[in-house]
Each structure stands twice: as C-alpha cells, then as structure tokens.
Amino acid sequence: MKKLLIASLFVSSFTFAQQTQKPPLHGKNWMAITGKPLAATAGSMIFQKGGNAVDASCAMLAATCTMWDVLSWGGETQALIYNPKTKKVIAINAMGVAPTGATPEFFKSKGMNFPPQYGPLAATTPGTPGGICFMLAEYGTMSLKEVLAPAMDLAAGYPIEAQTANSIERGKDQIKQWQYSKQVFLTHAGEKREAPEAGEIFVQKDLLNTLTKMVEAEQNALKTGKSRKEAIYAAYDRFYKGDIADEFVRGAQEQGGLITKADLANWKPIEEEPLQTNYKGIDVYKLKQWTQGPVLLQALNILENFDLKNMGYNSAKYIHTVYQAMNLSFADRDFYYGDSYVAPEEPMKGLLSKSYAKQRAAQIRMDRNDANAGPGDPYPFEGKTNPYIGLLKSRGYDVKDTSNKRGFAPTHDQRQLASITDAEYKDALWMGTTSVEAADKEGWVVSITPSGGWLPACIAGRTGVGMSQRMQSFVLDSTINPFNVVAPGKRPRVTLTPSMALKEGKPWLSFAVQGGDTQDQNLLQFFLNMVEFGMTVQEASEAANINTNQLWLSLGGNKTADRAPRSGNLLLHSNTPEWVRKELRNMGYTLSFEDRTSGPINAIWFDWKHGSFWGGSSNHGEDYGIGW
Structure with missing residues (x-):
C-alpha cells in the first residue's frame, strides 16, 4: 500500500497536493526576484519610485554585486529583455573578453591545461558595469544616480549575511595572496576568525568611491546639458576609459594580471538577436x-x-x-x-x-x-x-x-x-552566479544571469572591484573545442543562461538559475515541469x-x-x-x-487570464522575491 501511494507521485497525471516550502509570489503591478533579500528590496525601492523593470533589474544587479552574491562588479552580465513597444525579445551581451597576451602558449608555458580558476590571470575584462549602463541608458527611465543608490548604501555598510561571511572565512587563505582583497574582506586579520561575523556591518570604502565617481560623471554631464542617455554613457566612459580604468589596470597588473587600458577601452556591450x-x-x-x-x-x-x-x-x-x-x-x-x-x-x-x-x-x-x-x-x-x-x-x-x-x-x-x-567536482559543476528576474505592468520583462568575481575574489587595486574568473571557461586545446580556444579579444563560452518564453506572442515565462554546467539542465526540467506536468x-x-x-x-x-x-x-x-x-x-x-538537485531557480509566470504575475523562487539558496 505504501509503495502504491509513493508510485502515485510518478504518474503522468501528477496532482500536486503538498504545500511548497516557499509560497508563490503574486503581484499585478510589478515583481522583483533575485539572489539576496536586500537586493530584492533594492528592486522594490526602484519600482516604488516609478521605475520600470529594466531600472529595477539594474538596481538588483548592482546590489547583488555589492553583496558578493557569488559575483562582483568586475564580472559579466547576460540578459534577455522583452520590449513591449516592439513586442520582441532582445539579448544583451555584456561578457568581457580575454585580455592582451592571453594565448594558449602563455598558459601552457605555466604548465596549465586550462586558464586558472582564481586570481588576476583568470580575469576577462569587466562586463557588468557596462552592461548596467547600456541596459539603463537604452531601455530604462531613471538616472544612474537613482538606480545605484541602494548599492551605494550597501557599499557604505550593510549587515553581512552568514552565507557570504562564511564564504570569506573558508577562502581566506587564497584571499591573503591578494593585498587589496585581504584589506577589504579580512576585517579581523590575525584573529581566529578573520572574516566578518554574520550581521556585522561590512563596509567597502573603495567600491563606494568607484560608484561615486560614476555617478559624479553622470551628474556633471547632466549639468552641461547632456541627455539622460548621454550622461549615463559618461559614467560608462569614466569606468572604462578614465581614472577608474587607470586604477583597475594598475591594480590588476601589479598582481600579475594581463588586462591593459586598451583592453578596457576597446570593449563594449552588444545588443543581439536571441x-x-x-x-x-x-x-x-x-x-x-x-x-x-x-x-x-x-x-x-x-x-x-x-x-x-x-x-x-x-x-x-x-x-x-x-x-x-x-x-x-x-x-x-x-x-x-x-x-x-x-x-x-x-x-x-x-x-x-x-x-x-x-x-x-x-x-x-x-x-x-x-x-x-x-x-x-x-x-x-x-x-x-x-x-x-x-x-x-x-x-x-x-x-x-x-x-x-x-x-x-x-x-x-x-x-x-x-x-x-x-x-x-560537484563544487565545480555548480559553481557561481545568481539571477535577476523583473516584470512590470507596462509589459517590460527582464531575465539576467550575471556572474564573475565570486569569492575568493582578487580585487583590482583601490577600485573595490573583484575581477572575473571566466577565463577558465576557455580551452587551450582545439581538439576539445576548435571554437572556444582562448585568444585576446575573444569571449569564453560561458555557462550563463537567462531564459524567456512567449506564448501567442505574449510573455509566458521568464526564468533563470545559478549553478554552472547544471543551469540548463535544471531550467530544462523546470520548463518541462510546467509544460508537461502542469x-x-x-x-x-x-x-x-x-x-x-x-x-x-x-x-x-x-x-x-x-x-x-x-x-x-x-x-x-x-x-x-x-x-x-x-x-x-x-x-x-x-x-x-x-537533497538538493537544483540551483536556486527564479522565475515569473504571466497569468493573462487574471492579469497578474506569479513569482517562483526555489528553496535552495537565499533567493528572494517581492511583488506588488
């Protein structure tokens, strides 16, 4: 009888009687879901000020980077955006590229079969600052100052959560290799526990200074009569071509990295057809x-x-x-x-x-x-x-x-x-990233899977910006993959993979997950769970x-x-x-x-029958959503 009862869970006409561990989210005006509760709050703050889903998703992304939710500001951003004006899905490629000197011969000379997992030689050029500026300038409605305000408050000091604090402690031996990283992360250097304690106010002065410089560039441009879009790109230029770039490159090269000023200046995000x-x-x-x-x-x-x-x-x-x-x-x-x-x-x-x-x-x-x-x-x-x-x-x-x-x-x-x-092996299979999902009543929908610069991260000089580790996704041997061999100016083939689905020409589902090579495994099954099993x-x-x-x-x-x-x-x-x-x-x-067979899946389902949103956020991480 017991076996028969359990077997009923595996028949095709699945009836889901059990209560979920998290309640579904409901909203009719907007929805914001991401990897940290405080970051979801950042999205809700932007929505409450009248921003659209692009504004809110940029604020959530900035906040998760600041909170080191398995990524940081020097990482990479990949996004899908549904534009209700054109009724089309567009793709944003804000993946950094391999720097000058990054060749198979260079890494093989160091006895490597793949580029390294950590440190300055693992770094592609930063993509996330440019991705935020591009999405906000082209499809948002607010200023960079408004959208970065929650992240800047966090950088000024926020009560660090146990997951991040303990990750710092576990990685402290590697962090000690990099002088700028240990100054930021090891707030109790020399003590038994050198990382911050859970709930401790974690301050990032250098990062706050970097974000302040970007906002200053925007505000100064506005004072000279520049448009909102032009002013945001002024902030972009200060990061990739100005004094922020100078310090980033200096700090990276001082620690053995390859990134040059030209590498930063020549990189740009790309809008694509998905x-x-x-x-x-x-x-x-x-x-x-x-x-x-x-x-x-x-x-x-x-x-x-x-x-x-x-x-x-x-x-x-x-x-x-x-x-x-x-x-x-x-x-x-x-x-x-x-x-x-x-x-x-x-x-x-x-x-x-x-x-x-x-x-x-x-x-x-x-x-x-x-x-x-x-x-x-x-x-x-x-x-x-x-x-x-x-x-x-x-x-x-x-x-x-x-x-x-x-x-x-x-x-x-x-x-x-x-x-x-x-x-x-499992850690490598599941490693890294977070996700950002946002939607609003005007019809804008955003799905982002950002990553890079996760702990233990190597910070580039006094920027407070952790460098990406995405170089490791290249191969050095063309017999493994002739399309993904490392070369300067080239993007690695990454695991990062936001998703969106339309039905009858309207948004039906926006979904993403963290988890390295398991991402599309889990998203495939998540999608089939809804389509095939109701x-x-x-x-x-x-x-x-x-x-x-x-x-x-x-x-x-x-x-x-x-x-x-x-x-x-x-x-x-x-x-x-x-x-x-x-x-x-x-x-x-x-x-x-x-007990855990999936990374934290975040998703928004569009209930056109009732004119509302359903939000889902799995119970496997600290992911959190807010709707209204």
Missing part, C-alpha cells in the same frame, strides 16, 4: 552560442520526439530520456559552441534544426545509457560539409554513424580517475531534478582529467524510490543522491 525554438506552441528564447543557452533549445527539439507526459514525472523512463537528450546536446555544446564574433563560425542553424534533432533523438537507446554519446554532425542540415570530421574521428567519434548501436569508447573517456575529489511556477522551482555529469566541465581544475566527462554519472534526489533506482542501475547508471 536564438529560439518552439516547443508545443511556446517560443523559447536563449542567448547565442557564446553561452550554453542553445543546449536547452537543442534538448527541447530532441525531447519533442517523445511522449514525456505519459512516461510520468521522474519515472525511470522519463529520467533516462531526459538524461540522454541532455548528453547529446551537451556533447554538441562542448565541441561546437564559442564566440559568435570570432572565426570559425559555429553551425547553429544545423544544431537548432528540427530535422537534426529528430536524427539525434533516433540515436537514443531506451534500454541503457549511451556512455559514448558524442557530438553529431549538424553541417548537412545547413547545406555544408563538416570541416572537423577528421578531428572528430581522431577523438573516437564516427558522426556518420547515426544508429543507436555504437559500442566504442571515445578517447577522452577511458574512466581515468580525476585528480579532484567528488566534493570538489506544475505552478513555485512547485516547478522546488521540484526534484536530475543532473548529468556526462559533459566537459566549464569551470574547475587545471588538468584535463579534472574536466573530463563522467559517463553514466547521474545525480538524483534522495527521495527517489528504490524501484526507480534499481531500473536506472540496470540501464548502466552510476547513481548519487542529494
């Missing part, structure tokens, strides 16, 4: 292939060929099918994705082709895990010949074999033991997910073995029934279990 696919009448939008975002689109295209609902939520068959679709998509990500502004050109038309997805779906064996899942050949689906056939064959992949009967092991997966522990946005954000480790890590160790895929390695929620576990083991999976 990529998209349609899944059962819903248009899903993601950023381009300089992120991992198209993975979700590819996986949806593959899964469209299966009857997921009738498999049942998190049944063994459902888990197996989703896992296989993700592996095929990630194999393509790991080989074909890279900076779309630098040659060679990625075959995105083929990768997002429904016909290609149908071919990939046919490769899935329903009786066991495919430990050999590798990149496919999307080139014929855009009328071209694959120039990398020889490279793929040298790695043990036969892309001409589209059957599901392959029985070879690719050369990268000989089950070598990685040099990092399981705990370190969950509410809060239920879907809390629901148990699965994670695959059968992919190349984008973040982590400097050795190839640290990053290599772990075939058949499947993370399940600890409440997974024994009969599901048994069936999956019989399919060749190696199982592990956690």
Whole structure:
C-alpha cells in the first residue's frame, strides 16, 4: 500500500497536493526576484519610485554585486529583455573578453591545461558595469544616480549575511595572496576568525568611491546639458576609459594580471538577436552560442520526439530520456559552441534544426545509457560539409554513424580517475552566479544571469572591484573545442543562461538559475515541469531534478582529467524510490543522491487570464522575491 501511494507521485497525471516550502509570489503591478533579500528590496525601492523593470533589474544587479552574491562588479552580465513597444525579445551581451597576451602558449608555458580558476590571470575584462549602463541608458527611465543608490548604501555598510561571511572565512587563505582583497574582506586579520561575523556591518570604502565617481560623471554631464542617455554613457566612459580604468589596470597588473587600458577601452556591450525554438506552441528564447543557452533549445527539439507526459514525472523512463537528450546536446555544446564574433563560425542553424534533432533523438537507446554519446554532425542540415570530421574521428567519434548501436569508447573517456575529489567536482559543476528576474505592468520583462568575481575574489587595486574568473571557461586545446580556444579579444563560452518564453506572442515565462554546467539542465526540467506536468511556477522551482555529469566541465581544475566527462554519472534526489533506482542501475547508471538537485531557480509566470504575475523562487539558496 505504501509503495502504491509513493508510485502515485510518478504518474503522468501528477496532482500536486503538498504545500511548497516557499509560497508563490503574486503581484499585478510589478515583481522583483533575485539572489539576496536586500537586493530584492533594492528592486522594490526602484519600482516604488516609478521605475520600470529594466531600472529595477539594474538596481538588483548592482546590489547583488555589492553583496558578493557569488559575483562582483568586475564580472559579466547576460540578459534577455522583452520590449513591449516592439513586442520582441532582445539579448544583451555584456561578457568581457580575454585580455592582451592571453594565448594558449602563455598558459601552457605555466604548465596549465586550462586558464586558472582564481586570481588576476583568470580575469576577462569587466562586463557588468557596462552592461548596467547600456541596459539603463537604452531601455530604462531613471538616472544612474537613482538606480545605484541602494548599492551605494550597501557599499557604505550593510549587515553581512552568514552565507557570504562564511564564504570569506573558508577562502581566506587564497584571499591573503591578494593585498587589496585581504584589506577589504579580512576585517579581523590575525584573529581566529578573520572574516566578518554574520550581521556585522561590512563596509567597502573603495567600491563606494568607484560608484561615486560614476555617478559624479553622470551628474556633471547632466549639468552641461547632456541627455539622460548621454550622461549615463559618461559614467560608462569614466569606468572604462578614465581614472577608474587607470586604477583597475594598475591594480590588476601589479598582481600579475594581463588586462591593459586598451583592453578596457576597446570593449563594449552588444545588443543581439536571441536564438529560439518552439516547443508545443511556446517560443523559447536563449542567448547565442557564446553561452550554453542553445543546449536547452537543442534538448527541447530532441525531447519533442517523445511522449514525456505519459512516461510520468521522474519515472525511470522519463529520467533516462531526459538524461540522454541532455548528453547529446551537451556533447554538441562542448565541441561546437564559442564566440559568435570570432572565426570559425559555429553551425547553429544545423544544431537548432528540427530535422537534426529528430536524427539525434533516433540515436537514443531506451534500454541503457549511451556512455559514448558524442557530438553529431549538424553541417548537412545547413547545406555544408563538416570541416572537423577528421578531428572528430581522431577523438573516437564516427558522426556518420547515426544508429543507436555504437559500442566504442571515445578517447577522452577511458574512466581515468580525476585528480579532484567528488566534493570538489560537484563544487565545480555548480559553481557561481545568481539571477535577476523583473516584470512590470507596462509589459517590460527582464531575465539576467550575471556572474564573475565570486569569492575568493582578487580585487583590482583601490577600485573595490573583484575581477572575473571566466577565463577558465576557455580551452587551450582545439581538439576539445576548435571554437572556444582562448585568444585576446575573444569571449569564453560561458555557462550563463537567462531564459524567456512567449506564448501567442505574449510573455509566458521568464526564468533563470545559478549553478554552472547544471543551469540548463535544471531550467530544462523546470520548463518541462510546467509544460508537461502542469506544475505552478513555485512547485516547478522546488521540484526534484536530475543532473548529468556526462559533459566537459566549464569551470574547475587545471588538468584535463579534472574536466573530463563522467559517463553514466547521474545525480538524483534522495527521495527517489528504490524501484526507480534499481531500473536506472540496470540501464548502466552510476547513481548519487542529494537533497538538493537544483540551483536556486527564479522565475515569473504571466497569468493573462487574471492579469497578474506569479513569482517562483526555489528553496535552495537565499533567493528572494517581492511583488506588488
């Protein structure tokens, strides 16, 4: 009887009776959700002053950077914005680039197989200050002074929360390597606990000075008759071309970094056309292939060929099918994705082709895990010949074999033991970032996944700005990915991936999550939870997910073995029934279990029937939302 009762949770006609750990948010005027309660409050303050969703999202982003919510001001910003005036989704690329001197030869000369995880040599140029200025100038309504006011109050001193304070304490040995970082973070240097205590007023004078300089530049421009937009770009110029840039570069180079003044001056954010696919009448939008975002689109295209609902939520068959679709998509990500502004050109038309997805779906064996899942050949689906056939064959992949009967092991997966522990591997898999979601009654919708400069962070001189660590997402070996080899002025292929969905031409869902390589795994399942199984946005954000480790890590160790895929390695929620576990083991999976199987998902669902917003924010982090 007990087994029958538990089994009812896995049938396709899922009835969600249990109360969620967090209540859903409701609002009709606006909604603000992000990684910290105080930062969500910053968004609400801007809304209450008459700002739109872009204004509020910029304020939340500035606040989360100031609070070191696994990112800082020197990191990077990626955004999707729905513009109600044009009724289109636009993409904002505020990802920094590799600096002068960042070549494969440079890092290999230091004995590295990948750029480093931490320190000044891990840093791309800062993207977030420029991203905030660009979004605010082009689509906001308020001044930079108004939008940065909450962040400046935080920099002047705020009661630091335990999560950040304890992160500082855990990373203090690394922080001590960098003179400017230890002066900011180790407020009790020499004592047993050198980091701030939870609730202690944490002051960042140098960062406050940097933000003050940006606001001064804006206000001085306004006094000379410049427009709101021109004044915001004056602040932008002071950061990237003025005295802030001088100090940032000096501090970075003093500590061994490569970033030059020209690197900052030549960088700029870019507005792009997002990529998209349609899944059962819903248009899903993601950023381009300089992120991992198209993975979700590819996986949806593959899964469209299966009857997921009738498999049942998190049944063994459902888990197996989703896992296989993700592996095929990630194999393509790991080989074909890279900076779309630098040659060679990625075959995105083929990768997002429904016909290609149908071919990939046919490769899935329903009786066991495919430990050999590798990149496919999307080139014929855009009328071209694959120039990398020889490279793929040298790695043990036969892309001409589209059957599901392959029985070879690719050369990268000989089950070598990685040099990092399981705990370190999981940390690398989940590492970094936060998310920002905002919407207003005028129709503006914003989804942001910012990151970079997380603790332990290396601060650049007296700017108070922690430098990015995103260089580690490049490869040095073109046989791993010929599109993502490090080069000066190039963007790394990042994990960061905001999401948006429209239905019948109107916003339907805006969603994002933190968690490194797991981001699009969790967002895929969150989306399917709502579309296939009828969950509410809060239920879907809390629901148990699965994670695959059968992919190349984008973040982590400097050795190839640290990053290599772990075939058949499947993370399940600890409440997974024994009969599901048994069936999956019989399919060749190696199982592990956690109470947490997803990063903190934040989302807004648009209830057009009632003219209101539903907000969801999972129970896995300090993420928080406010609506009105």
